Each structure stands twice: as structure tokens, then as C-alpha cells.
Amino acid sequence: MSGGYAPQYWLDAAAPQPGHALALGGGVHWLRMPMPLALDHINLWLLDDGRGWTAVDCGLALDATRAAWEQLAATRLDGRPLQRVLCTHMHPDHVGLADWLCAKHGAELLMTQGEYLSARLASAGMAPTDPDSWLAHYRAHGATPDDLAQLAGRGNFYTRMVPSMPTRFRRIRGGEMLRLGDADWQVIEGGGHSPEHAALWCAQHGLLISGDMLLPRISTNVSVFPIEPEADPLGRYLDALTRFEPLPADARVLPSHGLPFVGVHGRLRQLREHHADRLGALLQACAAQPRSARELVPVLFRRELDVHQLSFALGEAIAHAHRLWHCGALERIADDGVWRWRALDASDAAARAAAGLEGGA
Numbered sequence: 001m002s003g004g005y006a007p008q009y010w011l012d013a014a015a016p017q018p019g020h021a022l023a024l025g026g027g028v029h030w031l032r033m034p035m036p037l038a039l040d041h042i043n044l045w046l047l048d049d050g051r052g053w054t055a056v057d058c059g060l061a062l063d064a065t066r067a068a069w070e071q072l073a074a075t076r077l078d079g080r081p082l083q084r085v086l087c088t089h090m091h092p093d094h095v096g097l098a099d100w101l102c103a104k105h106g107a108e109l110l111m112t113q114g115e116y117l118s119a120r121l122a123s124a125g126m127a128p129t130d131p132d133s134w135l136a137h138y139r140a141h142g143a144t145p146d147d148l149a150q151l152a153g154r155g156n157f158y159t160r161m162v163p164s165m166p167t168r169f170r171r172i173r174g175g176e177m178l179r180l181g182d183a184d185w186q187v188i189e190g191g192g193h194s195p196e197h198a199a200l201w202c203a204q205h206g207l208l209i210s211g212d213m214l215l216p217r218i219s220t221n222v223s224v225f226p227i228e229p230e231a232d233p234l235g236r237y238l239d240a241l242t243r244f245e246p247l248p249a250d251a252r253v254l255p256s257h258g259l260p261f262v263g264v265h266g267r268l269r270q271l272r273e274h275h276a277d278r279l280g281a282l283l284q285a286c287a288a289q290p291r292s293a294r295e296l297v298p299v300l301f302r303r304e305l306d307v308h309q310l311s312f313a314l315g316e317a318i319a320h321a322h323r324l325w326h327c328g329a330l331e332r333i334a335d336d337g338v339w340r341w342r343a344l345d346a347s348d349a350a351a352r353a354a355a356g357l358e359g360g361a
Helices: 063-075 098-105 113-123 131-140 145-153 157-161 233-244 264-288 293-300 307-326 348-354
Strands: 022-025 028-034 041-048 053-056 082-086 108-111 177-180 183-190 197-202 207-211 252-255 330-335 338-343
Touching: 028 063, 041 252, 063 098, 082 098, 098 108, 108 113, 113 157, 131 145, 131 307, 131 338, 145 307, 183 233, 233 264, 233 307, 264 293, 264 307, 264 338, 264 348, 293 307, 307 330, 307 338, 307 348
Parallel strands: 053 082, 082 108, 207 252
Antiparallel strands: 022 028, 028 041, 041 053, 177 183, 183 197, 197 207, 330 338
């Protein structure tokens, strides 16, 4: 990435093994669960809530994850109940076991409304979250027959990893203060990566549970989905980053992937520069000739992609094209059933404005 920034990791200890927890202070414990993907783990957080515990995120609905939670219940919860499960957003690695945990422990589910309803819809496999809707979406953006065959072979990854969701929840909102244990945690709501992602900031302990909004090394996936096919999620994501700017320079960040780090402001700057670079590259590519999102994937991702990564890459390519389209730097052309984009303004200023660096998102 651009920006000359490297994350500063503030823990000497290694990440905990599945089924174990590492105390971080402030009543917060770090958990890590495995994932059978290129991104092979998710960090979860267990908060001491006085008479019980609050879990932040759940992991995928896999036997290995269930076994790790069973081990934690037997060895780490000290006989106190898991009272609440708070999911930062609706993606499978965050809500996969929400229903199982809530049912097993009699716990209450906390989510923003947009995330909860999106998870309910997707876990039910209803259109337009079903594989056929996704394949039509990718086809309209230039996916090849080989791409579509590979993507179809995945089936419905979401319903496998999130087989069910609790039928009721408690809604949380951006700006709300949640009392967890002996401290107040403020909900920082952000969009782009997901509908209404909830990060949590505790001023008393200087801790930010950032979910997927701020990760130390990889950039958060920002994609366009079939349910909102003309959306501008990258614009929403870049706008949401401004909500983290008031945090102090020494805030300690607990991300969903990677290691806990400090340096919020440097990371925010780097993420904006990263997207400006990608938007600039995309603009130049579309200035040469109209291109589909599939044709833009190699412009943005210069490495071999597995089928899971290809789905993310297609979504990212569409999102970057839409950012430039929404700000008037690209026009969209219908070409034999495929959307293509042609540059109207291929200047660096257009890319930087689209990235929210000049003129805002």
C-alpha cells in the first residue's frame, strides 16, 4: 500500500490458539478462530461483563469453531454465563455461530438493524442473496463462462457458514453508549464494507474493537451486491473512515484480522491513499478503452486469485468503478448485456476527489 505507513503492534504475546483466551486488560480477552480460506483466521473478543460475559463476533459455523467455544465455556468463563453476543456485522465469519451461541447460552443478540436484517435474508438463501442472483450480477459485469462455472461450484457459501440466525435481537445504533462490565463502549457505525457495521470505542481503556473497518495490513473488502446493484459502497466506506479521526493517537486497535495495533491516523491516511491509487489506475485503464469490471480485476489485483478471492475482486472492481461513475469521472455503457465504463476525466485530481482526498466522498 501507499503512504509509507507500517502498523505498530503493541502486544509481545503471540495470538491465542483456538479454544484459548489472552487477557488484554480492561476486562477484554482476545480469542482467535480458524477459517478454511486464504484469510485463515478471525479475531473475536470476550468482554468481562460483571456477572457474565459478552462475546464480540462468533466465527464461522464449523465443527472446529464450535469445539473451540465448548472448550472456552469449560475452561475460561469461570462458571459465569455468556449473556450477550454482539456481532459487528453480517458477514459469515462474524455471525456464523450467533444462533448456536445464543440458543446454547440463552444469550441476547446485539446488532445494528441493517446488519441483522441482511443476515436474516442471506441465511435464508432468499433472492437476491442466492447463487443465481450473484451469478447474474457477475455476468452483467463481464465474468467469463469459466469464472461463472467456478463461482457456481461454490454453491451458497453464506447459508453453509450461517445456517440460521436468532429470530430476535436488540438493536444498537451509531453513537449509542453500551455499558459492558465497568466501562462504556461507544458504537461507531460505518458502511461500505457492510450495511451498518458497528465498531466499539472505549475511551476509559483506550481500546477500539474495529471489526473489519480498520485492519492493520490488508484493505477491507468493499463490494457492490446484487440487492443494491447501483450502490456506491466505496464512497460510503471512505466517508465512514472520518468517524475514526477523533480517536486519540495512542488508541489501541483490536481488528478482526491480523494483530492488535496502534496508529489509527496513519492507517486512515494509508487507506485513503490506497484507494486513490486504485481509482487512478482504473481511470487510466478506462481512458484507453471501455472496460468491464472483470477486465479491471487484473488492473487492481496483480496476483493469482482463487475462486473465493475472485468473488471479492469482482465486487471491488465494481465498487471502484461505481465510485468514479457516481462522481462523474466515468460513464457507464451497456454493451451486449455487459456494463462497461469509459473515462470522462482521467486526471489524478478526479481519482483523488473520488477517494475523498479532495472534495470528499
